Amino acid sequence: MMNKRNFMLGTAGAVAALPALSIPPASATSPGLRALLGLPAIAVNAGAHDWAAYLQQTFELQGEQGRQVVRLNSVARVRVDQVVQPLEQFVLGFVSADGAPLAAGLHTLRHANGQGATLHLSASGSSAQTALRAEFSLLRSA
Numbered sequence: 001m002m003n004k005r006n007f008m009l010g011t012a013g014a015v016a017a018l019p020a021l022s023i024p025p026a027s028a029t030s031p032g033l034r035a036l037l038g039l040p041a042i043a044v045n046a047g048a049h050d051w052a053a054y055l056q057q058t059f060e061l062q063g064e065q066g067r068q069v070v071r072l073n074s075v076a077r078v079r080v081d082q083v084v085q086p087l088e089q090f091v092l093g094f095v096s097a098d099g100a101p102l103a104a105g106l107h108t109l110r111h112a113n114g115q116g117a118t119l120h121l122s123a124s125g126s127s128a129q130t131a132l133r134a135e136f137s138l139l140r141s142a
Contacts, residue, residue, distance in 0.1 A: 038053070039053050039054065039111070039113055039115065040053055041115060042054065042111075042115050042116070042117050043115065043116060043117050045138065046117070047088050047090070047138060047140075048075050048077050048088065048090035048136075051072070051075050051090070051092055052075045054072050054111065055072055055073070055074075055075060056071060056072065056073065057071070057072055057111060058070065058071050058072075058097050058111075058112070059071075059072065059094075059109040059110060059111050059116075060109070060110045060111075061094075061102070061107050061108075061109055062107060062108040062109075062110070063103060063105055063106065063107040063108070063121075064103055064105055065101075065102070065103050068096065068097075068098075068100055068102065069096075069097040069098060070094040070095060070096055070097055070102065070109070070132070071094065071095055071096075071097045072092060072093070072094055073093050073094065073095050074091075074092070074093035075090060075091075075092055075093075076090060076091045076093070077089070077090045078090055078091065086139070086140040086141070087137065087138070087139060087140070088136070088137075088138045088140055089135075089136060089137045089138075090135075090136050091133055091134070091135050091136070092119075092133060092134040092136070093124060093131065093132075093133050094121065094124075094131065094132045094133070094134070095130055095131050095132075096130040096131075099130055100130070101129045101130060102121075102129065102130060102131070102132050104121055104122045104123050104132060105120070105121065106118065106119075106120050106121075107119060107120075107121050107132075119134040120134065121133065121134050122134075122135075
């Protein structure tokens with residue numbers, strides 16, 4: 001038989017343990033967890049090398065059509081002349097993971113490890129219904 005004192009002690013212990021048991025989404029992007037998973041940050045100023053670590057990985061795509069799943073299937077570097085400042089140009093290719101049609105526009109990508117980015121994706125090639133691309137042109141310090 002449980003008395004009031006035991007009930008209160010048990011409830012207080014459970015409530016005190018809740019923060020330790022629940023991991024907020026922001027913690028998924030902590031440097032320690034990223035290092036553990038071996039995947040670099042992609043939210044800000046990620047270069048082709050960073051994105052290449054995610055090749056063949058799936059992302060949840062949030063856009064005008066709701067939630068869909070896409071796979072990063074290519075990271076193509078674009079050769080440029082380094083006239084004034086170092087410039088890194090590359091193109092990311094995404095395909096629908098389930099063959100569903102994709103719409104061009106502004107999308108938020110989220111990886112299972114919590115990493116994400118908001119990108120403008122445009123139709124890509126002959127399979128424009130199921131393939132999208134993002135083009136990058138990043139100035140790098142010398």
